[in-house]
Amino acid sequence: MSGYNAVLARNTENSPTGIGPYSQSVAFSHYNNLSAQLPIDPASGALVAGGAKEQAEQCFKNIKTIVESIAHVMEDVVRVTIFLKDIADIDVVNSVYAAYFPDYVPVLTTVAVAALPMNALVQVEALISNGEGTIPQAPQAGDLVKTVRNTENAPVSTLSAQTVAFSHYNNLSAQLPIDPKTGKLVAGGVKEQAVQCLKNIKAILEGIDVPFDDIVKVTIFVKNLSDIEHVNEVYTTFFPDSAIARTVAYFPARTTVAVSALPMDALVQVEAVVSHGDGTPPQIVEDRHGIVIKANNTAHAPLHALSTQTVAFSHYNHLSAQLPLDPATGNVVGGGVREQTEQCLKNIKAIVERVGHVMSDVVKVNIFLKDIEDSAALDEVYTVFFPGGVPARRIVGVSALPENALVQIEVVVSNAEGTPPEK
Structure with missing residues (x-):
């Protein structure tokens, strides 16, 4: 497939080689996908001593080492996902995170989960922009830039951008059920909170002039799995959003995760990945229909009324x-x-x-x-x-x-x- 993008897997000895069969970094086209990093000392292969702060520091050190080993810098990070064993550690972990992003901030998702490998307290994952692409012998360095945007119509945080676009994707920070006017959780239960999460996402997309149906993937984090039916009731009032999408009954790909806790003791948090047909400058502006969303299902895998099995966009x-x-x-x-x-x-x-x-x-x-x-x-x-x-x-x-x-x-x-x- 000469002239096509190629899968490029890389590892460095200066960061943990992993506790399973995976690569530290896998680049394809204009993104590098990093394996989630545990607080492992690469020299000893063991967890570092100390609590959540020391463990968070080691996670980010490992990410920085991987990023630099593939000739990138931390400002190339587009998304960070932080998994905590105890949501009470969020402030101390955020202080470490902030030290690695003193000026530019990526989009961010933080959740507490039931357990992490090696009984760690923290695990951190990152998605990296890849301006040079992965077409063999055809570097594209300098062709693309990140576009970071926020709107006052959705919650604003000093720790994260609402949306970071690079190449043909917009990556959104996970949205909590926060009223942007008050900065507090909305009143009510999980249905009211789900409405606010999706309203916040819609406001962010309207702020960048992107239709709601350009969402290709949604991840729903719920405190109680039994709440998912209530969330689904709300979900169907937002998807499909347009007449065209309703005609084909388009739903994004979706993942539902039960977490042990969410920031601000919320009951639900929603994350979205959005297509970006226009790309990011200095790329030539393309017609919005130049690259299309392709949704596919097969009877050879389980079907779900509220999600598509796979949604392709760009690469x-x-x-x-x-x-x-x-x-x-x-x-x-x-x-x-x-x-x-x-x-x-x-x-x-x-x-x-x-x-x-x-x-x-x-x-x-x-x-x-x-x-x-x-x-x-x-x-x-x-x-x-x-x-x-x-x-x-x-x-x-x-x-x-x-x-x-x-x-x-x-x-x-x-x-x-x-x-x-x-x-």
Whole structure:
């Protein structure tokens, strides 16, 4: 595929090599996907001594080392995701985070989860812009710039931008149910909070003149998994948003995660990834229809009324998180975590193949485990599907999963051919 973008996996000895079969950084086109970093001292392979502050410092040191090893700087970070064992540690971890981003701030998502690998207190993940792209022998350095924007019609934070665009994607900070006028959580329960989260997202998109239906992926973090039906009631009042989207019943790809706690003791938080047809300057401004969203489903994987299995835009495919459901019955497969992991990955493989791709096109894998101790058993199956250990990866332990599953897996897939208009 000469002349096409290529998957570029890289590692450095100056940062932890990982506790599983994955690469530290996987670049494709104009983004670098980093594996979530634990507070591991690369010299000893052990967690650093101390509490959340020391662990956060080591996580960011590891990220900075990886970023510099691929000839980038911390200002190239577009998104940061922070996973905490205890939400009470948020202020001390934010103080460390702020020291690494003294001027420019990326978009940010922070949640507390049930468990982290190695019983860590903190885990940090980053997405990096990649101006030079990954077309062999065809560097594009200097062609693209980040565009950072905020609006007073959505909550403003000194720690994060509301949206950071690079190339053909806008990455939004996860939105809490904060009234932008008061800076406080809205009154009411989970339905009212879900409405506010989605209102905030819509306000951000209107501030950058992007339609709501340009969202390609949504992640919903809920405090109580039992609240998801109430959230879904609200969700369907926002999607589909336009007449065109309603005609084709378009829903973005979606992942639902039950977390142990959210900032400000919120009940729900919503994160969105948005297509950006115009790209970022000094790229030539393109017609908004020059690159199109392509949504696909296959009967060989589980179908869901409120999400599309995969949504492609430009050079990435975003998949909805897959549960261990047998697509023929709609039920969770029998057995333990090995059998459930295999079914999740079979579903992913069916979706990937439906859009003309192969598993080696996967650049990032996010794994949610009911029991973090199942990681080793999961890896036995995982390495069959990813024998080279190329994709970047993240594992977190969650308090609950839909359908009472033991595991849920989502992936991001490279899309070398892009998404040009239909002929």
